[in-house]
Amino acid sequence: MSENALSSMPRPPYYAVIFSSQRTAHDDAAYGAAAQRMVELARTQPGFLGVESARGADGFGITVSYWDSEDAIAAWRNHAEHAATRERGRREWYAGFDLRVAKVERAYGRSVPATPARADAP
Amino acid sequence: MSENALSSMPRPPYYAVIFSSQRTAHDDAAYGAAAQRMVELARTQPGFLGVESARGADGFGITVSYWDSEDAIAAWRNHAEHAATRERGRREWYAGFDLRVAKVERAYGRSVPATPARADAP
Numbered sequence: 001m002s003e004n005a006l007s008s009m010p011r012p013p014y015y016a017v018i019f020s021s022q023r024t025a026h027d028d029a030a031y032g033a034a035a036q037r038m039v040e041l042a043r044t045q046p047g048f049l050g051v052e053s054a055r056g057a058d059g060f061g062i063t064v065s066y067w068d069s070e071d072a073i074a075a076w077r078n079h080a081e082h083a084a085t086r087e088r089g090r091r092e093w094y095a096g097f098d099l100r101v102a103k104v105e106r107a108y109g110r111s112v113p114a115t116p117a118r119a120d121a122p
Numbered sequence: 123m124s125e126n127a128l129s130s131m132p133r134p135p136y137y138a139v140i141f142s143s144q145r146t147a148h149d150d151a152a153y154g155a156a157a158q159r160m161v162e163l164a165r166t167q168p169g170f171l172g173v174e175s176a177r178g179a180d181g182f183g184i185t186v187s188y189w190d191s192e193d194a195i196a197a198w199r200n201h202a203e204h205a206a207t208r209e210r211g212r213r214e215w216y217a218g219f220d221l222r223v224a225k226v227e228r229a230y231g232r233s234v235p236a237t238p239a240r241a242d243a244p
Contacts, residue, residue: 016138018140018226052142053184054182056177060174061176062174062175062176064142096233098229099229100138100229101227102225104223105223105225106222106223109218109221110220
């Protein structure tokens with residue numbers, strides 16, 4: 001999923017949360033619904049700038065969400081519904097994961113033109 | 123692809139290069155070979171810490187490479203073979219891309235145990 005991220009971003013600095021994960025084979029339908037719900041919920045949070053996500057056929061995926069401040073990241077981390085879903089994910093849906101918080105210092109690119117289909121994808 | 127990244131990383135701070143891209147439908151075999159070669163080459167560079175990559179069936183992918191310093195990133199950017207392949211990629215293989223350089227400030231996780239198959243994947 002792309003949201004044509006760069007073109008809709010402020011100039012750096014801002015923050016990136018890099019979440020790398022290996023899916024279990026468990027319960028794809030519930031996982032997909034929860035992942036979509038989390039993206040929809042994240043979009044409504046103060047300081048949310050965008051999210052990109054890709055997962056290959058081997059189940060390894062990377063999701064990067066972008067935020068305008070450390071405070072926004074902390075508020076999202078402590079959001080009750082997000083916290084509950086995150087715990088379920090760690091218990092049921094992920095064989096392993098790494099999470100990194102990073103300060104974006106420079107950005108450039110030639111973003112893919114956004115289309116409704118892409119922008120609406122979970 | 124995962125290299126069981128977190129467990130083999132130093133503690134932050136270090137740097138992440140986040141490359142998001144949308145593949146064209148053009149020349150998958152040549153792209154795959156070039157991508158594999160770039161990973162092999164990156165591994166030999168001073169300051170390289172690791173790389174993770176995922177691409178979905180829609181052709182949208184995220185690759186994050188990790189480096190111990192800005193100098194290491196600059197040296198890799200200026201590496202002649204990398205620069206030539208990068209230009210070809212932008213011309214032929216990517217419909218669009220965004221690139222961000224970020225300083226990793228915190229990291230945690232429960233990495234997937236590495237397996238030879240995963241560690242060797244391009």
